[in-house]
Amino acid sequence: MIDVHTHIMTMWGEKPFTEKHLVKRMGELGIDRFVILPIVAQESPYFYFGTEDVLKVYKRHPRKVIPFCNIDPRAGGNSPETDFSSLLNRYKKAGCKGLGEVMANVYFDSPLCINLFRQCGKAGLPVLFHIHTRVGGSYGLVDDLHLPRLENTLKKCPDTIFIGHSAAFWSEISGDVTDETRGGYPKGPVSPGGRVQKLFKSYPNLYADLSASSGYNAITRDRQYGYKLLTEFQDRLLFGTDLCHIGQETPIVDYFKDILERGIISETVHRKITQTNAEKILKL
Numbered sequence: 001m002i003d004v005h006t007h008i009m010t011m012w013g014e015k016p017f018t019e020k021h022l023v024k025r026m027g028e029l030g031i032d033r034f035v036i037l038p039i040v041a042q043e044s045p046y047f048y049f050g051t052e053d054v055l056k057v058y059k060r061h062p063r064k065v066i067p068f069c070n071i072d073p074r075a076g077g078n079s080p081e082t083d084f085s086s087l088l089n090r091y092k093k094a095g096c097k098g099l100g101e102v103m104a105n106v107y108f109d110s111p112l113c114i115n116l117f118r119q120c121g122k123a124g125l126p127v128l129f130h131i132h133t134r135v136g137g138s139y140g141l142v143d144d145l146h147l148p149r150l151e152n153t154l155k156k157c158p159d160t161i162f163i164g165h166s167a168a169f170w171s172e173i174s175g176d177v178t179d180e181t182r183g184g185y186p187k188g189p190v191s192p193g194g195r196v197q198k199l200f201k202s203y204p205n206l207y208a209d210l211s212a213s214s215g216y217n218a219i220t221r222d223r224q225y226g227y228k229l230l231t232e233f234q235d236r237l238l239f240g241t242d243l244c245h246i247g248q249e250t251p252i253v254d255y256f257k258d259i260l261e262r263g264i265i266s267e268t269v270h271r272k273i274t275q276t277n278a279e280k281i282l283k284l
């Protein structure tokens, strides 16, 4: 199994979640390989853990760790003209397979972001992002209800693979999402007209990870619909935990074991979501 979303991190006021913790937990959960996402945005409640830090961990665990790089879209001069190519290629040469988690609290389709994301596409590095509902108050790329800015970005960067994540992304699987509910973990039936599904159908460069409470809520708020979603978008979904705290629960691990054992999803679907989709888009 491949987990496409983990961190090594220290949250303000919390005991650090270290390399040792992460490697041990992944082993216990039976996850053979895992992406470690650097944290570089100053808006996040986590201390900096950059690409170079991730690469050091990768060197110590080259068969387990899949390193991502990360660059804030405002880095290098806060300009939509910044040339990131030499840095991206250096990270790629060092083993990085993607860029993210993008947590900068700027508009998703701002020229700064489009500039960075297009260059990621050119370098062959998929971009994993976190969406927030507004400017201020938290971290994450800003988008509005129904994700028009994500759509604009998918259009403007057709050669870049994007991996969606976060509550403001996953709440959009239901057509009845509102400005009040989109930042949280809406419960209950998924109503028709979800934007995420529409975007999957319209843009072949959109993928999504099922990590964290947001991804798990999306597929379990309406269990029957969740099973349908996994099968329908079996080529776009990626297993992940967002493991980053000591003692954090990871119900998605048992969920996938259970639905495979009970034959709710086929072995092929299970394998794609928990392994081969990641192998394909991260070129492992």
Ligand SMILES: [Zn+2]
Residues within 6 Å of the ligand: 005, 007, 037, 101, 242
């Ligand atoms: Zn994360």
